[in-house]
Amino acid sequence: MVRVSAVSRTYRLGTAVFEALRGVDLTAHAGEFVAIVGRSGSGKSTLLNLIAGIDRPSAGSVVVAGTDLGQLSENRLAAWRGRTVGVVFQFFQLLPTLTVAENVMLPMELSGGVPGARRRPRALELLDQVGIAALADKLPSTLSGGEQQRAAIARALANDPPVLVADEPTGNLDAATGDAVLNLLEGLAAAGTCVLMVTHERDIAERVPRTVTLADGRVAQDTEAVPC
Ligand SMILES: Nc1ncnc2c1ncn2[C@@H]1O[C@H](COP(=O)(O)OP(=O)(O)OP(=O)(O)O)[C@@H](O)[C@H]1O
Numbered sequence: 001m002v003r004v005s006a007v008s009r010t011y012r013l014g015t016a017v018f019e020a021l022r023g024v025d026l027t028a029h030a031g032e033f034v035a036i037v038g039r040s041g042s043g044k045s046t047l048l049n050l051i052a053g054i055d056r057p058s059a060g061s062v063v064v065a066g067t068d069l070g071q072l073s074e075n076r077l078a079a080w081r082g083r084t085v086g087v088v089f090q091f092f093q094l095l096p097t098l099t100v101a102e103n104v105m106l107p108m109e110l111s112g113g114v115p116g117a118r119r120r121p122r123a124l125e126l127l128d129q130v131g132i133a134a135l136a137d138k139l140p141s142t143l144s145g146g147e148q149q150r151a152a153i154a155r156a157l158a159n160d161p162p163v164l165v166a167d168e169p170t171g172n173l174d175a176a177t178g179d180a181v182l183n184l185l186e187g188l189a190a191a192g193t194c195v196l197m198v199t200h201e202r203d204i205a206e207r208v209p210r211t212v213t214l215a216d217g218r219v220a221q222d223t224e225a226v227p228c
Contacts, residue, residue: 001050001162001194002028009046009217016043020046022217023060028196028210030162033189035205036198038214044198045099045167047214051196052165053081065162082111086156090168092148094140100127100151101136107158114159126154130184153184164188166197170204182207 009021017223021043028034036044049055050062053069062069065084072080094103104123108114114122130150132143140148147168156164166185170178182204189195199205213221 001030001032001065002196003061003063004051005061005063007047007057009043009050009051019228020217021050021057023215024214026212026219026222030084030193030194031189031192032210033186033195033208034197035208035211036196036214037200037205037211040200040221041216043217044214046164046217048167048196048198049108051163052085052087052170053077054087059114078160079111082107083113083159084161084163086153086159086164087159088149088152088156088164088166088169092140092145092152092172094148094151094155096140099137099139100132100143100154100199103140103151104155104158107155111159123154123158126157127151129157130154140199144177145173149173149177149181153181157188160192163194163196166195168198170199170201173198175203178204205208 004026005022007021007024008019010022011018024047036047038044046055050057051064067080069077098106101120101123104126105119108119108122124133124136125135130153132147132150135143135147140151143151170181173181185195185197197208205211210224212219
Protein backbone atom coordinates (compact mmCIF):
# COMPACT_ATOMS: atom_id res chain seq x y z
CA MET A 1 0.00 0.00 0.00
CA VAL A 2 2.93 2.34 0.81
CA ARG A 3 6.34 1.91 -0.78
CA VAL A 4 9.04 4.44 -0.01
CA SER A 5 12.25 3.70 -1.94
CA ALA A 6 15.65 5.34 -1.45
CA VAL A 7 14.00 8.58 -0.41
CA SER A 8 16.00 11.64 0.52
CA ARG A 9 14.72 15.08 1.43
CA THR A 10 17.16 17.95 1.41
CA TYR A 11 16.47 21.46 2.65
CA ARG A 12 18.55 24.35 1.40
CA LEU A 13 18.97 27.26 3.80
CA GLY A 14 20.99 29.89 1.90
CA THR A 15 24.19 28.09 0.98
CA ALA A 16 23.76 25.44 3.66
CA VAL A 17 22.25 22.07 2.74
CA PHE A 18 20.49 19.95 5.35
CA GLU A 19 19.51 16.33 4.74
CA ALA A 20 16.36 15.60 6.74
CA LEU A 21 16.00 12.13 5.17
CA ARG A 22 18.84 10.08 3.68
CA GLY A 23 17.98 7.00 1.64
CA VAL A 24 14.88 5.80 3.48
CA ASP A 25 13.15 2.56 2.43
CA LEU A 26 9.83 1.61 3.96
CA THR A 27 7.01 -0.67 2.87
CA ALA A 28 3.67 -0.92 4.65
CA HIS A 29 0.66 -3.03 3.70
CA ALA A 30 -3.10 -2.67 3.92
CA GLY A 31 -4.23 -3.40 7.48
CA GLU A 32 -0.81 -2.67 8.94
CA PHE A 33 -0.36 -0.28 11.87
CA VAL A 34 3.13 1.24 11.93
CA ALA A 35 4.56 3.57 14.56
CA ILE A 36 7.34 5.88 13.38
CA VAL A 37 9.54 6.92 16.28
CA GLY A 38 12.86 8.67 16.82
CA ARG A 39 14.37 11.71 18.43
CA SER A 40 13.23 15.21 17.68
CA GLY A 41 14.59 16.21 14.28
CA SER A 42 15.15 12.63 13.10
CA GLY A 43 12.83 13.14 10.11
CA LYS A 44 9.55 11.57 11.26
CA SER A 45 7.21 14.36 10.14
CA THR A 46 9.17 14.83 6.94
CA LEU A 47 8.64 11.15 6.09
CA LEU A 48 4.93 11.28 6.92
CA ASN A 49 4.46 14.40 4.78
CA LEU A 50 6.10 12.66 1.81
CA ILE A 51 3.79 9.64 2.19
CA ALA A 52 0.78 11.96 2.42
CA GLY A 53 1.85 13.81 -0.73
CA ILE A 54 2.05 17.07 1.24
CA ASP A 55 5.73 17.32 0.31
CA ARG A 56 7.93 15.80 -2.40
CA PRO A 57 11.25 13.96 -2.01
CA SER A 58 14.54 15.38 -3.32
CA ALA A 59 15.43 11.88 -4.53
CA GLY A 60 13.83 8.45 -4.55
CA SER A 61 10.21 7.44 -5.04
CA VAL A 62 7.01 7.28 -3.02
CA VAL A 63 4.30 4.95 -4.30
CA VAL A 64 0.99 4.93 -2.41
CA ALA A 65 -1.99 2.77 -3.35
CA GLY A 66 -0.35 2.04 -6.68
CA THR A 67 0.30 5.68 -7.62
CA ASP A 68 3.85 6.96 -8.04
CA LEU A 69 3.48 10.42 -6.52
CA GLY A 70 6.47 11.73 -8.46
CA GLN A 71 4.44 11.32 -11.68
CA LEU A 72 1.63 13.63 -10.56
CA SER A 73 1.39 17.37 -11.25
CA GLU A 74 0.66 19.62 -8.24
CA ASN A 75 -3.05 19.75 -9.09
CA ARG A 76 -3.37 16.02 -9.58
CA LEU A 77 -1.37 15.39 -6.42
CA ALA A 78 -3.76 17.57 -4.40
CA ALA A 79 -6.79 15.75 -5.82
CA TRP A 80 -5.14 12.37 -5.25
CA ARG A 81 -4.31 13.28 -1.66
CA GLY A 82 -7.90 14.20 -0.85
CA ARG A 83 -9.14 10.81 -1.98
CA THR A 84 -6.34 8.50 -0.93
CA VAL A 85 -4.74 9.67 2.31
CA GLY A 86 -6.44 10.76 5.50
CA VAL A 87 -4.29 13.04 7.66
CA VAL A 88 -4.57 13.56 11.43
CA PHE A 89 -2.50 16.21 13.22
CA GLN A 90 -1.51 16.75 16.85
CA PHE A 91 -3.53 19.96 17.12
CA PHE A 92 -6.61 18.62 15.27
CA GLN A 93 -6.80 21.58 12.83
CA LEU A 94 -10.58 21.62 12.64
CA LEU A 95 -12.07 24.73 11.03
CA PRO A 96 -13.45 26.74 13.97
CA THR A 97 -16.39 28.35 12.17
CA LEU A 98 -17.81 25.05 10.87
CA THR A 99 -19.71 22.55 12.98
CA VAL A 100 -18.19 19.16 13.63
CA ALA A 101 -20.36 17.55 10.93
CA GLU A 102 -19.51 20.33 8.46
CA ASN A 103 -15.80 19.75 9.14
CA VAL A 104 -16.26 16.07 8.29
CA MET A 105 -18.27 16.90 5.16
CA LEU A 106 -15.66 19.34 3.83
CA PRO A 107 -13.25 16.77 2.33
CA MET A 108 -16.24 15.08 0.65
CA GLU A 109 -17.18 18.40 -0.96
CA LEU A 110 -13.60 19.17 -1.99
CA SER A 111 -13.03 15.78 -3.60
CA GLY A 112 -16.50 15.54 -5.07
CA GLY A 113 -16.25 11.86 -4.28
CA VAL A 114 -19.44 11.69 -2.21
CA PRO A 115 -22.74 12.86 -3.74
CA GLY A 116 -24.28 15.91 -2.01
CA ALA A 117 -27.21 14.07 -0.46
CA ARG A 118 -24.91 11.43 1.03
CA ARG A 119 -22.50 13.83 2.72
CA ARG A 120 -24.30 14.56 5.96
CA PRO A 121 -25.51 10.97 6.49
CA ARG A 122 -21.94 9.77 5.87
CA ALA A 123 -20.53 12.38 8.27
CA LEU A 124 -22.98 11.23 10.94
CA GLU A 125 -22.00 7.58 10.35
CA LEU A 126 -18.33 8.46 10.74
CA LEU A 127 -18.98 10.52 13.87
CA ASP A 128 -20.92 7.57 15.26
CA GLN A 129 -17.98 5.29 14.43
CA VAL A 130 -15.64 7.50 16.49
CA GLY A 131 -18.21 7.82 19.27
CA ILE A 132 -19.26 11.48 19.02
CA ALA A 133 -22.40 11.48 16.85
CA ALA A 134 -24.19 13.51 19.53
CA LEU A 135 -21.73 16.38 18.99
CA ALA A 136 -22.30 16.68 15.22
CA ASP A 137 -23.84 20.15 15.32
CA LYS A 138 -21.50 21.69 17.90
CA LEU A 139 -18.62 23.99 17.09
CA PRO A 140 -15.16 22.43 17.61
CA SER A 141 -14.26 24.95 20.33
CA THR A 142 -16.98 23.49 22.57
CA LEU A 143 -15.43 19.98 22.43
CA SER A 144 -12.73 18.49 24.65
CA GLY A 145 -9.33 17.70 23.13
CA GLY A 146 -10.17 14.02 22.83
CA GLU A 147 -13.49 14.79 21.18
CA GLN A 148 -11.80 17.18 18.74
CA GLN A 149 -9.27 14.49 17.83
CA ARG A 150 -12.11 12.01 17.23
CA ALA A 151 -13.74 14.58 14.96
CA ALA A 152 -10.43 15.04 13.14
CA ILE A 153 -10.18 11.26 12.65
CA ALA A 154 -13.74 11.18 11.29
CA ARG A 155 -12.77 13.99 8.89
CA ALA A 156 -9.66 12.06 7.82
CA LEU A 157 -11.91 9.09 6.98
CA ALA A 158 -14.41 11.18 5.00
CA ASN A 159 -13.35 9.86 1.59
CA ASP A 160 -12.71 6.33 2.87
CA PRO A 161 -8.94 6.52 2.25
CA PRO A 162 -6.89 3.31 2.15
CA VAL A 163 -4.06 5.09 4.02
CA LEU A 164 -4.24 7.15 7.21
CA VAL A 165 -1.24 9.12 8.46
CA ALA A 166 -1.27 10.60 11.94
CA ASP A 167 1.40 12.97 13.27
CA GLU A 168 1.49 12.78 17.08
CA PRO A 169 -2.29 12.21 17.27
CA THR A 170 -2.14 11.60 21.02
CA GLY A 171 0.50 14.23 21.75
CA ASN A 172 -1.97 16.81 23.01
CA LEU A 173 -4.22 14.41 24.96
CA ASP A 174 -4.18 12.98 28.49
CA ALA A 175 -3.24 9.31 28.84
CA ALA A 176 -6.77 7.89 28.99
CA THR A 177 -7.98 9.96 26.04
CA GLY A 178 -4.84 9.13 24.07
CA ASP A 179 -5.55 5.47 24.76
CA ALA A 180 -9.05 5.77 23.35
CA VAL A 181 -7.72 7.46 20.19
CA LEU A 182 -5.15 4.68 19.83
CA ASN A 183 -7.94 2.09 20.14
CA LEU A 184 -9.71 3.84 17.29
CA LEU A 185 -6.62 3.73 15.07
CA GLU A 186 -6.11 0.05 15.93
CA GLY A 187 -9.70 -0.63 14.88
CA LEU A 188 -9.15 1.12 11.55
CA ALA A 189 -6.03 -0.95 10.85
CA ALA A 190 -7.92 -4.13 11.81
CA ALA A 191 -10.56 -3.15 9.25
CA GLY A 192 -7.91 -2.89 6.52
CA THR A 193 -6.62 0.70 6.59
CA CYS A 194 -2.86 1.15 6.39
CA VAL A 195 -2.14 3.38 9.42
CA LEU A 196 1.18 5.19 9.87
CA MET A 197 1.57 7.14 13.09
CA VAL A 198 4.40 9.34 14.32
CA THR A 199 4.73 9.32 18.08
CA HIS A 200 7.35 10.22 20.67
CA GLU A 201 5.42 8.48 23.45
CA ARG A 202 7.04 5.16 24.29
CA ASP A 203 3.96 3.60 25.89
CA ILE A 204 1.90 4.44 22.78
CA ALA A 205 4.56 3.04 20.41
CA GLU A 206 4.78 -0.15 22.46
CA ARG A 207 1.15 -0.92 21.74
CA VAL A 208 1.66 -0.74 17.98
CA PRO A 209 2.62 -4.02 16.26
CA ARG A 210 5.44 -2.56 14.17
CA THR A 211 7.86 0.22 15.04
CA VAL A 212 10.17 2.00 12.61
CA THR A 213 12.86 4.05 14.33
CA LEU A 214 14.44 6.96 12.49
CA ALA A 215 17.81 8.41 13.47
CA ASP A 216 19.45 11.27 11.60
CA GLY A 217 17.18 10.81 8.62
CA ARG A 218 17.79 7.05 8.26
CA VAL A 219 15.87 3.96 9.31
CA ALA A 220 17.85 2.80 12.34
CA GLN A 221 15.50 -0.05 13.25
CA ASP A 222 12.37 -1.69 11.87
CA THR A 223 10.84 -4.32 14.11
CA GLU A 224 9.40 -6.02 11.06
CA ALA A 225 12.60 -6.13 9.02
CA VAL A 226 13.54 -9.70 8.18
CA PRO A 227 17.09 -10.40 9.39
CA CYS A 228 19.56 -11.28 6.61
N1 LIG B 1 10.96 23.42 5.86
C1 LIG B 1 12.12 23.10 6.42
N2 LIG B 1 13.22 23.83 6.17
C2 LIG B 1 14.41 23.50 6.72
N3 LIG B 1 14.62 22.45 7.56
C3 LIG B 1 13.54 21.72 7.85
C4 LIG B 1 12.25 21.99 7.32
N4 LIG B 1 11.39 21.05 7.79
C5 LIG B 1 12.10 20.25 8.60
N5 LIG B 1 13.39 20.65 8.63
C6 LIG B 1 14.47 20.00 9.40
O1 LIG B 1 14.50 18.63 9.06
C7 LIG B 1 14.76 17.85 10.21
C8 LIG B 1 13.68 16.81 10.37
O2 LIG B 1 12.46 17.48 10.71
P1 LIG B 1 11.17 16.67 11.10
O3 LIG B 1 10.11 17.68 11.44
O4 LIG B 1 10.87 15.67 10.06
O5 LIG B 1 11.65 15.91 12.42
P2 LIG B 1 10.80 15.11 13.49
O6 LIG B 1 11.53 13.83 13.72
O7 LIG B 1 9.38 15.02 13.07
O8 LIG B 1 10.95 16.05 14.75
P3 LIG B 1 9.93 16.35 15.97
O9 LIG B 1 9.84 15.07 16.76
O10 LIG B 1 10.62 17.43 16.74
O11 LIG B 1 8.62 16.78 15.38
C9 LIG B 1 14.86 18.81 11.40
O12 LIG B 1 16.20 19.06 11.68
C10 LIG B 1 14.17 20.06 10.88
O13 LIG B 1 14.73 21.20 11.47
